[in-house]
Amino acid sequence: MNELVNFLEQSFLKQKLKKNCHLLVGVSGGIDSVVLGHTLSQLRSLHPFDLTFIYVDHQLHPESKQWANTVKQLAKKLSIEYICEKVTIDQDLKLGTEGAARKHRYQAFQKHQKDILVLAQHEDDQLETLLLQLARGAGSKGLSCMPEYHEKLKIWRPLLGVSKNLIYRYQQEHKLKFIEDSSNKDNKYDRNYLRNKVIPLIKKRFPHFATTSGRSVKHIADAYNYQNLMSAELYENVLEDNNQLNGLKLKKLSDYDMGNVIRFWLNEHQVLMPSIKVLGQIISQIKKIDLESCINIKVDGMSIRSYNNSLFLITNLENSFNPVLWKDQNSVILSNNREVLVDKKVGKGLSLGKLKKILIDKPHNMNIKIKLKANQPARSLKYIFQQNKIPPWERENYPCVYVEDKLIAVIGLADSVEYAADKKEMGVTFKYKKNPSMAGI
Incomplete structure (x- = not known):
């Protein structure tokens, strides 16, 4: 069996996916996703599952239709169902073009996902993500980067432990056609700058850096998951009816535990994490909470407010109504x-x-x-x-x-x-x- 197919099979078996499950594979036409799609088509002969390729056309590049056709032809050659989903990217100043494209891409995936979404991020992608998170001063959650399998979102990334060299070898062995997006060479984007400038320099000095840093990411993820488990126990202890928090119980915790509980609470309601500065303000005010407190701190379109020694998370939408x-x-x-x-x-x-x-x-x-x-x-x-x-x-x-x-x-x-x-x-x-x-x- 081919080395890469064998690697994917081990990852497939590790996830214990149900028989005849449906795998929706994001295929952009680039070498990584083309190789992923092809290896999964080989794996399908060993394990029964349904397979669909999806190409998301962001309509940002003049050759996007040609790329869509490349993916369509690959799917046809492998006798795999093909979906092309066109999306229109709005001008989101907060996310930027790259972030907005990612948001719409995942929305398109969710629209067609039945069981498992399979994506082609590999070892170097994980390293890029780690370096970006370090540059942003991320905590343990951010430094955990991408998991091989995301249980809640049902996203499987089987190539995370695979080197780019192995992907190239597979492509050459099977003579697979793929697209080279010229925008990947534009170093004005942070990820491209890391990929094209920084990582090659690091690898020149430390050839196995992507592999060893990948191990570090797993250690950080394990520590974060344990921390999250502890935070969940503390959260349950301070949780009241209607998802509000008991401020008097919360203020008895250490600043560290209090911060983790607040993060856990916000994450439960899919609220983006506040900055360290804002989190510090929240903790400072909780420590002084009493019946007269009027905490009111905005976080990602929501507000954390206090009343009667309890903390509430409310929307900032206008709640007035007509008679x-x-x-x-x-x-x-x-x-x-x-x-x-x-x-x-x-x-x-x-x-x-x-x-x-x-x-x-x-x-x-x-x-x-x-x-x-x-x-x-x-x-x-x-x-x-x-x-x-x-x-x-x-x-x-x-x-x-x-x-x-x-x-x-x-x-x-x-x-x-x-x-x-x-x-x-x-x-x-x-x-x-x-x-x-x-x-x-």
Whole structure:
């Protein structure tokens, strides 16, 4: 058996992939992905699995159609299903052209991925990634670089331990046609600069540097995974309902553990990690948290806020909504994408007979009072929110029920006793379904 095919088989068996699984292979037409696609076609004769090649046309290069045809012809020659997915790259100032292209490429992969996505990054690609992460001052997560197999995303990179020389030998042995993208020689891109200038210089002095640094990456990844396991245990200990964190428990941790728990929390909600400076600000404020604290720190389009000794992760989107007349429907979708559910039962909730022109709207005045029990004084909206521990930033857009401009219910929290349904009378109950994208609310 060919050395490279044997290497791929060992990686394939190690992942314990299910029989007849579907492998979607990203093939750009470059030597790495062409060799990967060909070796997998050879491996298919030994192990049963379905194989599809996908070419993502970013439409950034005048020869992209020609490249697509090259991949199509390879797939046809090997009797493999072929997909060409065209994407339009938006001008993302934050990501840049290279980052935006990568984002759209992975979106295209996800669109067609059934079981496993297979990518052709090899030993030198891992080294480039490591050097880029070092240049950025990355922590253990970033320095872990690319795993051979990503369990959560189902991405398999079987060539990570393979040298570029072995890939070249395989290509020459099988006389495979491949594309040489001229943009790979443009050293204005950091990765190209490392590939073309820095790494050859390092290898001249340390020939096996890509291999040995790859071992270091695995050691770092093992340490990060262990650290993550410890952080997960600490996270569970400080986690409260609705994904909020107990600030009093959190402040008892060391700065190191506190930082890891915050990172774990943000990662759980797919929020980009803050800089060391911002993380330090978060830790500093948590250490001083009390009932009067008003933490408010922006992180990647979200905000970490505090209320009642708890930490919340909320979106920075506008949560105001337009008033809505209830017309006997079972569900009302508010303009801020939140929902009010309606349930009708005899003797439960508000009396339908007493309700005319029901309006669902934001609080008109926090000092407006509503009578909750016949033998108790009326309570203000502010009191109701405080008793139910509704965070201040949620109150001004919290849905309420009005009849002829009179507050008769704070949805899910309080109903006016004056409008309560009698035992034999049809009643209606309003329930608030909060935005699932907001953590800790």
